[in-house]
Amino acid sequence: MTFGEPEGYDERGWGRSLVRRVAPRTAAAAACVVLGLGLIGGAVTGSWLVDDDTAVSAATSFGSAAGLWHDVPVDELFPPTVQGTGAGPGGADRTWTRIAVAPATGCAGAFDPLLSKALAPVGCRRLIRATYTDATQSYVTTVGLLFTNAEPAGMTALAKRFEAEHLDRRTDLMPLPYAAKGTAAERFGKRQRASWTVSVLTDAPVVAYAVSGWADGRTVDTPQSAADAEASGATTAAAQAGLGNEAQGLADRIERRLRQNTAGTATEKPS
Structure with missing residues (x-):
């Protein structure tokens, strides 16, 4: 069929x-x-x-950033002059002039004990620091770059801890200033710290920070983190003087230069 x-x-x-x-x-x-x-x-x-x-x-x-502290000239990481367009209170411009650069060191004695303990999980490869003053020489700010021994996972874990526990706003975890003798910062000690910021990077093995104070050596009874000092309605002396802006503005620009140098190093091709 x-x-x-x-x-x-x-x-x-x-x-x-x-x-x-x-x-x-x-x-x-x-x-x-x-x-x-x-x-x-x-x-x-x-x-x-x-x-x-x-x-x-x-x-x-990430790997390229680990060696920047010795591969890149100091003037590239900490320029002699830093322009802070819109970095001041109310969007005012700022200009910072470098007055001292600390020798590259380890981290022994470089931080208060509690901050050292908080940073311990990522280790310390090298610490580099510089201190700047503003155009009027009224304020001084130390900015630092801590190069760690951590892998990306370690930096991410530390960044999450700082954010979750607000460690960057605790007054017992303020960074120390670099008070170079013979400069406007020579009286910039522990009791002169007014505002600060700490940033744990996740795209580089680096912890960036800055701490600011008055150049005349006055003590500060109520230091305030840059994040809080820049907030609307902040009334502390540090906030009113714009010292939170000093710390945050300079730290942001040094961190930006770090990333620019990292990108340049990572894309270099051997001749």
Whole structure:
């Protein structure tokens, strides 16, 4: 027993074979499926390649940052003059002049005990610091870059802890100033600290910080973190004087230069 070819009907109602119509349509549909799968596969493969390239680039950048303290001239990390457009209270401009650079050191005695304990999980490869004064020489600010021994996971864990526990706002975790003798900062000691900021980077093995105070050596009874001193309605002496802006503004710009140098080092090709 055999079956005839399936039939359809034309516009006149006459029977006609559907085989010739079905085959081309089936072939066309199959071609579309193959093409679609090819495009999807290409897109997925492309995304994998992009993700891999991004991961490699991030790892290279992170690794390159570890050696900046000795690979890059001090003037690149701590420029003699730093412009702070809009960095002051109310968006006022600031200019900071470097008055001292500390020799690169380890971290022994470089921080108060509690801050040293908080930073201990990431280790200490090297610490570099510089102290600046504003254009009127009324304020002094020490900015520091702590190069750690940590991998990305370690820096991320420390950053999360600082954020969750608000460690960057605790007065018992303020960084120490660098009070270079014979400069406007020579009276800038522990009791002169007015405002500060601490930033744990996750794209580089670095902890960046800054601490500010008055250049005349006056003591400060109520120091306030830069984040709190810059907040609307802050009434402490540090906030009213704009010392939170001094610390945060300078720290931001030194951190920015660090990233610029990291990017430049990571993209350099051997000759």
